[in-house]
Amino acid sequence: MVIHSATKYLDSQGRVLGGLIAGKKHLTEKVKGFARHSGPALAPFNAWVISKSLETLAVRMDRHCENVLS
Helix, strand or coil: CEEEEHHHHHHCCCCCCCEEEECCHHHHHHHHHHHHHHCCCCCHHHHHHHHHHHHHHHHHHHHHHHHHHC
8 A cells, every 4th residue: 555645746846735545446445435425535736736836747756756866
């Protein structure tokens, strides 16, 4: 299972709060049940902001990698 901060890496500017969980179905089903009962959901505007930020994700990840290697 992988948990990503959409706030830090996907948006990169702290304009929205969000995250995602990815993994094998038997693991994510447990999280899905919790999420359905506790109500976390990404607002449409926040989803749009994150989707716009994905346009520069490759460039930003390349820079992260360069910084780690230097």
